[in-house]
Amino acid sequence: MGWLEGRFEESVITTSLEQAINWARQSSMWPMTFGLACCAIEMMATGASRFDIDRFGAGAFRATPRQADLMIVAGTVNYKMASRVRRLYNQMPDPKFVIAMGACTCGGGPYYKYGYNVVKGVDLVVPVDVYVPGCPPRPEALLEGLMRIQDKVRGMKDLTKNQQTDLPIPSRTGYTLLPAELGGAV
Amino acid sequence: MATVADPTIVEFDVRTDEMLVNMGPQHPSTHGVLRLVLRTDGEVISEAVPHMGYLHRCAEKIGENVTAIQFIPYTDRMDYLAAMNMNLGYALAVEKLCGMEIPEKAQVIRVIIAELNRIASHLVGMGTYGLDLGTFSPFLYAFREREMILDLFEEVCGARLTYSYITIGGVHDDLPSGWTQRLQEFLDYLKPRIEEYHTLLTRNHIFVSRTAKIGILPKHLAISHACSGPMLRGSLNRTSGDPDWDLRKIEPYSGYGAYDFRAIVPPFPEAPPESVIGDCWHRFYVRMLEVIESIKLCEQGLKRYPTAQGTHRADLPKHLPAGEAYVETECPRGQMGFYVVGRPSKDSVPLRVRAKSSSFCNLSLCDELCRGCLIADIPAIVGSIDIVMGEIDR
Amino acid sequence: MTSAEIISILDQKFGDRIKAKNLEAKDPFVVVTPTDLVEICRYLRDDARLGFDMLNCVSGVDYLEPDPKKAAKAGFDPHMEVVYHFQSFRNKHRFVVKVILPRWKDDKAGELPEVPSLASLFNIANWHEREVYDLTGVWFTGHPDLTRILLSDDWVGHPLRKDYEFPLEYHGIRGR
Numbered sequence: 001m002g003w004l005e006g007r008f009e010e011s012v013i014t015t016s017l018e019q020a021i022n023w024a025r026q027s028s029m030w031p032m033t034f035g036l037a038c039c040a041i042e043m044m045a046t047g048a049s050r051f052d053i054d055r056f057g058a059g060a061f062r063a064t065p066r067q068a069d070l071m072i073v074a075g076t077v078n079y080k081m082a083s084r085v086r087r088l089y090n091q092m093p094d095p096k097f098v099i100a101m102g103a104c105t106c107g108g109g110p111y112y113k114y115g116y117n118v119v120k121g122v123d124l125v126v127p128v129d130v131y132v133p134g135c136p137p138r139p140e141a142l143l144e145g146l147m148r149i150q151d152k153v154r155g156m157k158d159l160t161k162n163q164q165t166d167l168p169i170p171s172r173t174g175y176t177l178l179p180a181e182l183g184g185a186v
Numbered sequence: 187m188a189t190v191a192d193p194t195i196v197e198f199d200v201r202t203d204e205m206l207v208n209m210g211p212q213h214p215s216t217h218g219v220l221r222l223v224l225r226t227d228g229e230v231i232s233e234a235v236p237h238m239g240y241l242h243r244c245a246e247k248i249g250e251n252v253t254a255i256q257f258i259p260y261t262d263r264m265d266y267l268a269a270m271n272m273n274l275g276y277a278l279a280v281e282k283l284c285g286m287e288i289p290e291k292a293q294v295i296r297v298i299i300a301e302l303n304r305i306a307s308h309l310v311g312m313g314t315y316g317l318d319l320g321t322f323s324p325f326l327y328a329f330r331e332r333e334m335i336l337d338l339f340e341e342v343c344g345a346r347l348t349y350s351y352i353t354i355g356g357v358h359d360d361l362p363s364g365w366t367q368r369l370q371e372f373l374d375y376l377k378p379r380i381e382e383y384h385t386l387l388t389r390n391h392i393f394v395s396r397t398a399k400i401g402i403l404p405k406h407l408a409i410s411h412a413c414s415g416p417m418l419r420g421s422l423n424r425t426s427g428d429p430d431w432d433l434r435k436i437e438p439y440s441g442y443g444a445y446d447f448r449a450i451v452p453p454f455p456e457a458p459p460e461s462v463i464g465d466c467w468h469r470f471y472v473r474m475l476e477v478i479e480s481i482k483l484c485e486q487g488l489k490r491y492p493t494a495q496g497t498h499r500a501d502l503p504k505h506l507p508a509g510e511a512y513v514e515t516e517c518p519r520g521q522m523g524f525y526v527v528g529r530p531s532k533d534s535v536p537l538r539v540r541a542k543s544s545s546f547c548n549l550s551l552c553d554e555l556c557r558g559c560l561i562a563d564i565p566a567i568v569g570s571i572d573i574v575m576g577e578i579d580r
Numbered sequence: 581m582t583s584a585e586i587i588s589i590l591d592q593k594f595g596d597r598i599k600a601k602n603l604e605a606k607d608p609f610v611v612v613t614p615t616d617l618v619e620i621c622r623y624l625r626d627d628a629r630l631g632f633d634m635l636n637c638v639s640g641v642d643y644l645e646p647d648p649k650k651a652a653k654a655g656f657d658p659h660m661e662v663v664y665h666f667q668s669f670r671n672k673h674r675f676v677v678k679v680i681l682p683r684w685k686d687d688k689a690g691e692l693p694e695v696p697s698l699a700s701l702f703n704i705a706n707w708h709e710r711e712v713y714d715l716t717g718v719w720f721t722g723h724p725d726l727t728r729i730l731l732s733d734d735w736v737g738h739p740l741r742k743d744y745e746f747p748l749e750y751h752g753i754r755g756r
Binding site: 033034035036037038040041042044045048049050061063075076078080081084088110111113114115116117118135136138 | 210211212213214218219239240241242243244247248251252259260263266267310314325326329330332333336346347348575576
């Protein structure tokens, strides 16, 4: 993709090519196993059979960062671990995305006040795309975070020159309609 | 005559060196952020030094700055797979310090919940052990059952992983209506499923050949390293007079003395002939049999619950008295100890909270157990120790 | 065996080297000086009636009230304690031994108080003492490898001391 980026003028053909490439990318985001603490167990539960993450295409958890394009930082990052997080992020190839899963990665979590060894939010170490709060977040919440990343991928315009970045439009927000007998829309 | 070298033998001068392999903090099979620095001669390990602290979350400093009841959520996050047992240990320590009497109903609920969490924790241990050794199905089966347990816990306290349900004085709320029926249905569903796990893992000859005679732990070394739980019990031998070392039997707490269960200690008549007492297979099998004992304990608790006296929670004292108390409880990974020191100036914030975790003591054996084995045996050994880094680093 | 019997056995053997004993506490304990610690613990481990072969926990407790306004009502003088919890595998009883130390050696701030190490008697003392050194700042003489175990090797300070100041940043990552 390197020599294709920013090469074309915006036209009908590049738009559908971009849509096709983005669709391929979002439907096969391979996460890296980066479970650090309690949120890792909920990440494993998301990968297990009830909240199957594989139906989003993200089921192939790669252990090596070289083959992954999504880093789900699940668990508290502390000062000893921070350099390793940064190094693994640097080893991931572009385009890469980061989900900050759990309250500890969003802003220090319960260890905010007296945690001398806790990094107050993993965005002090790596750039984060989606924050999923919760302690630990339910697997459904992590799946919604994954869907936001997919929306972000859908809005990527790599092939065209002088692209303006649009805000990603959320689709599949997870809002469900109540059935008609309970008052929902028909 | 035989001083000339045999011309059919060719010798090359080969110089071998040792390798330092870093099984780093991020690794699919180190059960969290454990760093193992392996000194290997080819595939054979000569030294495996564990480095920890990548999850040190300052829990003990927090314990000195928040009140005793505010510390309960932090105990959840120590051993996050058996959070109810952590809550129970800390609550018992504070109750011993305050000299509180716990009503019988609270004790019965505590036993049911703690044993249910023990089943969930051993299921994860079993599933991830299979995952380390290369099989994916036991992991999915274990999480399928575990999701049902988590549904039950969600009805009780609203959370799936970090409950903070067992608090000082008892439990936070009484059991919801109909919960006991649902638990009984779940236990009836689970009992035949255990046989599936035995077919998948325990009697699987690939699993046996990867875990039998690996990581043999002699009893004197286990005691000198203060091991506890299935790690120690897998090395004991009932026929040679070793005691049934289970804190629920030796120092019963929360009413365990009145329940009928047995502590699982080898020898097992159904053990494969290749395995020896003290190897990875025996530690794994102790955990599998403990699940069955926990099911029995849950059922006995369910029978006691309707007629138990008292409420679900005793009244709390206004502040912690001066003094100190150390209580150890039998958690799924071993003996977890909480040492709480109260301030002489009457205050509800303790002076010191120290959590002594079982996985910390169990992991100290990693070096001795891994000497002389192959690199591929490291996941088998570390998986059989069944560590949780949140507990080790606190 | 009850704690009273254990303490009476120790009294018979060591006499007044047992500096203090407390039978009314929830966990009865004895207080010994650092110099006698190794010998008393060896006796606790090897005597057949006592048989304390499992060293369950070593904790360092910092008795200090950092706020000078509350220091008068604190109820203790500033000192440091190292508390050893023993358990016997054969006889199934427990015991507590304490060592009382000044917070700084010879009262010079920055010099860590010293206690002899039990690593030669109990294998697990190796890691427990490393943790007490790391977090509370007690130096264990005779320890084979007393380095930090939970915090990074270049960490400054001992966090569980009551007068510890939280770091403002660590290698460029802000701490507050």
